[in-house]
Amino acid sequence: MTSDNTPDIIYTTVDEAPELASASLLPIIASFGKAAGVSFGTQDISLAGRIIATFPDYLTDEQRQSDDLAFLGDLVKTPEANVIKLPNISASVPQLVAAIRELQSQGYALPDFPEAPATDAEKAVRARYDGIKGSAVNPVLREGNSDRRAAAAVKKFAQANPHRMGEWTADSKTTVSSMSGGDFRANETSATLSADAKAKIVLTATDGTETVLKDGLSYPAGTVVDATFLSASALDEFLAAEIEKTKADGTLFSVHLKATMMKVSDPIIFGHAVTAFLQPVFDAHGDKMAALGVNPNSGLGDLLARVKDDAEIMAAIDAVMADRPAMYMVDSDKGLTNLHVPSDVIIDASMPALIRAGGKGWGPDGKEHDTNCIIPDNSYAPVYDETIKYFKETGKLDPATAGTVQNVGLMAQKAEEYGSHPTTFEIEAAGTVRMILEDGTVLHEHAVEVGDIWRSASARRAPIEDWVNLAIDRQAAEGCEAIFWLDETRAHDAELIAYVKPILEARGVADKFTILAPREATRATFETIRAGKTSIAITGNVLRDYLTDLFPILELATSAKMLSIVKLMQGGGLFETGAGGSAPKHVQQLMEENHLRWDSLGEFCALGESFKFLADVKDNAKARILGEAVETATQGILDNGRSPGRKVGQPDNRDSHYWFARYWAEALAAQSKDAELATHFSAIANALAEGEAKILEELHAGRGTAVDLGGYYHGDASKTAAVMRPSATMNAIID
Numbered sequence: 001m002t003s004d005n006t007p008d009i010i011y012t013t014v015d016e017a018p019e020l021a022s023a024s025l026l027p028i029i030a031s032f033g034k035a036a037g038v039s040f041g042t043q044d045i046s047l048a049g050r051i052i053a054t055f056p057d058y059l060t061d062e063q064r065q066s067d068d069l070a071f072l073g074d075l076v077k078t079p080e081a082n083v084i085k086l087p088n089i090s091a092s093v094p095q096l097v098a099a100i101r102e103l104q105s106q107g108y109a110l111p112d113f114p115e116a117p118a119t120d121a122e123k124a125v126r127a128r129y130d131g132i133k134g135s136a137v138n139p140v141l142r143e144g145n146s147d148r149r150a151a152a153a154v155k156k157f158a159q160a161n162p163h164r165m166g167e168w169t170a171d172s173k174t175t176v177s178s179m180s181g182g183d184f185r186a187n188e189t190s191a192t193l194s195a196d197a198k199a200k201i202v203l204t205a206t207d208g209t210e211t212v213l214k215d216g217l218s219y220p221a222g223t224v225v226d227a228t229f230l231s232a233s234a235l236d237e238f239l240a241a242e243i244e245k246t247k248a249d250g251t252l253f254s255v256h257l258k259a260t261m262m263k264v265s266d267p268i269i270f271g272h273a274v275t276a277f278l279q280p281v282f283d284a285h286g287d288k289m290a291a292l293g294v295n296p297n298s299g300l301g302d303l304l305a306r307v308k309d310d311a312e313i314m315a316a317i318d319a320v321m322a323d324r325p326a327m328y329m330v331d332s333d334k335g336l337t338n339l340h341v342p343s344d345v346i347i348d349a350s351m352p353a354l355i356r357a358g359g360k361g362w363g364p365d366g367k368e369h370d371t372n373c374i375i376p377d378n379s380y381a382p383v384y385d386e387t388i389k390y391f392k393e394t395g396k397l398d399p400a401t402a403g404t405v406q407n408v409g410l411m412a413q414k415a416e417e418y419g420s421h422p423t424t425f426e427i428e429a430a431g432t433v434r435m436i437l438e439d440g441t442v443l444h445e446h447a448v449e450v451g452d453i454w455r456s457a458s459a460r461r462a463p464i465e466d467w468v469n470l471a472i473d474r475q476a477a478e479g480c481e482a483i484f485w486l487d488e489t490r491a492h493d494a495e496l497i498a499y500v501k502p503i504l505e506a507r508g509v510a511d512k513f514t515i516l517a518p519r520e521a522t523r524a525t526f527e528t529i530r531a532g533k534t535s536i537a538i539t540g541n542v543l544r545d546y547l548t549d550l551f552p553i554l555e556l557a558t559s560a561k562m563l564s565i566v567k568l569m570q571g572g573g574l575f576e577t578g579a580g581g582s583a584p585k586h587v588q589q590l591m592e593e594n595h596l597r598w599d600s601l602g603e604f605c606a607l608g609e610s611f612k613f614l615a616d617v618k619d620n621a622k623a624r625i626l627g628e629a630v631e632t633a634t635q636g637i638l639d640n641g642r643s644p645g646r647k648v649g650q651p652d653n654r655d656s657h658y659w660f661a662r663y664w665a666e667a668l669a670a671q672s673k674d675a676e677l678a679t680h681f682s683a684i685a686n687a688l689a690e691g692e693a694k695i696l697e698e699l700h701a702g703r704g705t706a707v708d709l710g711g712y713y714h715g716d717a718s719k720t721a722a723v724m725r726p727s728a729t730m731n732a733i734i735d
């Protein structure tokens with residue numbers, strides 16, 4: 001599919017803070033690349049871009065956009081792929097609705113999001129929107145397993161400049177609470193297919209009625225296929241008890257889920273939490289609320305917007321809230337609670353932030369308090385539970401001396417739970433769910449009740465083998481401790497262990513690895529890094545996600561500084577920038593006071609790797625020189641403290657890009673491998689140095705005042721450029 005017209009490197013157009021940063025950084029990168037004959041192209045994977053691309057039939061010719069995600073989905077399956085992937089929004093329903101409204105206000109005649117689709121036409125629109133919802137981009141692009149770690153320079157910098165850590169004390173009441181049974185962990189069954197297989201999922205109701213939940217599933221031989229369910233009644237009992245327990249303990253009530261990546265199951269679990277918290281209101285006014293279109297899965301914020309004109313319901317809500325435990329707040333100034341929006345509290349970022357703060361969450365009084373962290377399912381909750389227990393015993397981690405945890409994550413081809421959306425169902429009738437192979441074999445079978453959440457996930461043989469081999473390579477490169485975080489008592493993990501052990505034996509490296517269940521691995525790993533050493537965590541997809549925020553946030557203060565390489569299975573390279581998200585809070589700050597605290601270190605690291613990869617695969621010497629100079633520039637940013645500050649008045653993202661351009665140009669001017677490049681860039685380096693005072697002054701003009709970007713999800717490119725590239729002097733040098 002690639003042609004001579006495909007640019008050497010594709011940079012993704014995304015959302016929120018990283019996209020604002022791109023408005024300033026990408027012109028620099030493209031200009032420097034051009035001088036060395038390296039071409040850059042962009043492909044739009046933003047939420048707004050994906051909405052537009054999904055509804056061409058509703059739009060004018062000028063408004064239409066190509067389906068860039070589909071293009072990239074094909075590209076990553078080719079050896080030519082060289083993609084720099086920035087974090088993008090994985091939209092919850094409230095975010096999706098807000099983006100649709102914004103586009104409609106800009107004249108895009110898009111259909112409304114059908115909350116309760118009734119007609120066939122509405123169902124068709126809803127199906128199209130559902131394809132955009134949640135984590136719809138990463139699983140398509142991640143055609144390889146992940147290698148995430150802190151670059152040596154970044155780690156050294158963090159040790160020399162340790163961030164502040166909250167104190168942990170033995171008497172902290174902060175705790176992780178999980179179900180005592182009936183959850184996904186307890187009900188899981190797993191099997192490895194011995195031959196290629198087609199399968200269907202059938203619900204047989206107690207009265208004998210059969211419903212095919214899914215047909216046409218097809219798996220190659222060697223696929224590990226899991227099935228499990230979470231009992232709705234067990235969940236509700238658990239949540240009701242936790243509300244009481246939180247109140248008795250005087251801690252903050254908080255629920256931590258991944259409603260974005262687990263876009264089918266977790267919004268439902270979130271909805272149970274909203275319902276449980278407001279149970280007396282639903283008991284008294286449920287019908288009226290349903291008539292007003294309340295869907296608890298969309299959160300308390302959406303619920304309040306729908307019932308706000310009904311004084312009786314509002315009074316009932318106030319009365320219940322007054323009686324409930326205090327809630328962990330997303331924004332106490334604005335009254336945004338944990339339960340307002342399903343995508344505001346995302347477990348991979350929220351739990352580490354709380355742990356970094358010494359186990360404290362923000363309460364409605366704007367003060368920090370011990371918190372009850374409710375993580376209903378036990379599959380991965382023990383990692384956080386053990387982390388908290390460990391810190392209560394030993395006190396906080398010291399980032400000045402702590403070693404580092406790297407991750408090798410099984411991720412390719414929608415591995416494990418993160419690929420389970422098409423095979424996740426909220427059960428509508430009590431009975432039995434069976435996963436049945438074409439030859440009639442019943443692979444999995446569960447007795448279920450109404451409301452239970454049943455799901456199947458799979459991991460294919462080729463990605464699993466690639467993952468184990470990547471782990472072997474990484475361990476050989478580092479020569480350090482390496483742990484497979486797998487629990488032999490968990491059905492899925494036992495199947496993976498059956499893959500891992502023979503490969504390690506066959507390659508003669510079994511003695512270099514240990515296999516530990518997540519709880520034990522957590523403790524062992526903390527002990528290793530407390531001693532200043534390195535550990536490689538080799539994990540499945542979910543723990544890849546969780547650990548590459550947890551350890552970086554404790555070690556480096558943020559996961560934004562991580563190197564995130566996806567070695568694509570067909571030979572291409574996907575370079576993710578950092579391991580975190582799109583930082584909505586940063587956009588708010590920019591809009592209010594014209595300060596962007598986003599740190600582009602993740603972009604710098606990914607750019608260096610992308611150039612190196614280009615140099616290797618296309619034997620492009622100039623790309624190698626560009627890449628080496630990017631590394632020098634990144635080092636310069638760290639050594640000279642040029643990263644953005646958090647507060648207005650301090651240097652921000654734009655300042656850091658000026659310094660990045662300058663250090664990069666200086667490094668290119670200083671190298672002696674390519675005289676032509678050296679001459680070209682020494683002129684640029686000189687101009688940037690001579691213009692320093694004027695450029696910084698121009699960059700700082702207007703700081704502290706509100707700015708207009710022309711939109712949140714679909715901003716106006718010229719307005720954004722005016723805000724993000726305010727230095728005419730610098731622009732003249734770059735352009």
Ligand SMILES: NC(=O)C1=CN([C@@H]2O[C@H](COP(=O)(O)OP(=O)(O)OC[C@H]3O[C@@H](n4cnc5c(N)ncnc54)[C@H](OP(=O)(O)O)[C@@H]3O)[C@@H](O)[C@H]2O)C=CC1
Nearest residue numbers: 087088089090260346349558560580581582583585598599
């Ligand atoms: N790869 C991807 O595409 C990913 C996408 N996401 C998406 O991103 C959105 C937000 O997710 P959320 O869980 O809030 O996590 P984020 O990582 O966006 O934000 C958590 C906090 O981390 C800090 N942070 C993150 N990146 C940077 C950076 N480059 N520079 C400085 N600080 C940074 C900020 O802290 P502070 O506020 O203290 O400055 C930020 O508020 C969601 O839509 C989510 O789905 C999430 C993860 C990965």
Ligand SMILES: O=C(O)CCC(=O)C(=O)O
Nearest residue numbers: 090135138260261545579
């Ligand atoms: O795709 C997403 O929504 C988030 C991905 C993520 O958090 C990660 O890969 O670390």
Ligand SMILES: [Mg+2]
Nearest residue numbers: 348545549579
């Ligand atoms: Mg993550």
